[in-house]
Amino acid sequence: MRRTKAEAEATRQQILCAAERVFFRKGVSNATMEEVAKAAGVTRGAVYWHFANKIDVFMELYKSVPLPQEDMIAQELESEDADVLAVVERAAADWLDTLAIDEQRQRILTILLRCDYSGEFAPVLEKQQNVDDDHKCKLESALTRAATKGQLSACWTPKSAASALRWMMKGLCSEWLLHGRRFDLAREGRDGVQRMIASLRPEKRTS
Known part of the structure; x- marks a missing residue:
């Protein structure tokens, strides 16, 4: 049948x-x-x-859960009066909140982090790197808009700021998933992201 x-x-x-x-x-x-x-x-x-x-199965699992930086770019950035850093901060914090309660997302990301990408899985790593590079470009583009609007501190370039944000998000998620979840990802992660974003903003001038 x-x-x-x-x-x-x-x-x-x-x-x-x-x-x-x-x-x-x-x-x-x-x-x-x-x-x-x-x-x-x-x-x-x-x-x-x-x-x-097996690689085909693995890639389907990989595609089913977006990486941290994938959710950091929102449609709100298209608005001319958008506070780019506020949008990025909210999206990153929301992603951490979701990861903290989504057990399926936790399992799949743990699988990705534990995988040995040598041998037959080398092409999978290359595909992940290509996706990662695309997300990095999108985040840099958003931060370039922030710089153009005067929202990014002069001591940061869009590239360095994007790298720092990505490293922070990846580090937070990796440590939490692989080392016993020894801290409150949602609360402490949100606080860390907030402080990171604050460091990217220009210093307010006092009269």
Whole structure:
């Protein structure tokens, strides 16, 4: 009996959910497609009907959760009177709030951080770097607008400010996910982002 498109999509999502659990428990390199099929309750043939190989599954998981810097650029930046740094601060803080409560996002990002990108997974790292470079350019572009509007301190360039923000976000998330979640990501992370953004602003002149 031929499956409907909805049934096929449901099976695909079932396989991805199973892969997420298996990869999180065993690591991507040590997991097998047979284990993914068993966890999903489907045959290996069903897995390979939806995905060419383990790398294909891994990339789909990767694409399902945006990286921290991906959410830092909002449509609000298009407004001429936008406070660029305020928009970036709010988006970054909101992303940390979401990560702190979204267990699926936590698992997938942990899988990405633990993955060994040598050997067969080298192309995956290259794809991630390409996406990362694109996000970096978007953030730099937003901060260039901030500089043009006089919203960025002269001691920062758009490039250096974008790098510092990205490093902070990645560092916060990596340490929290990999080292026992020993601090309040939402509260302390938001405070850190607020202080970081404040350091990017020009000093207010006193009369």
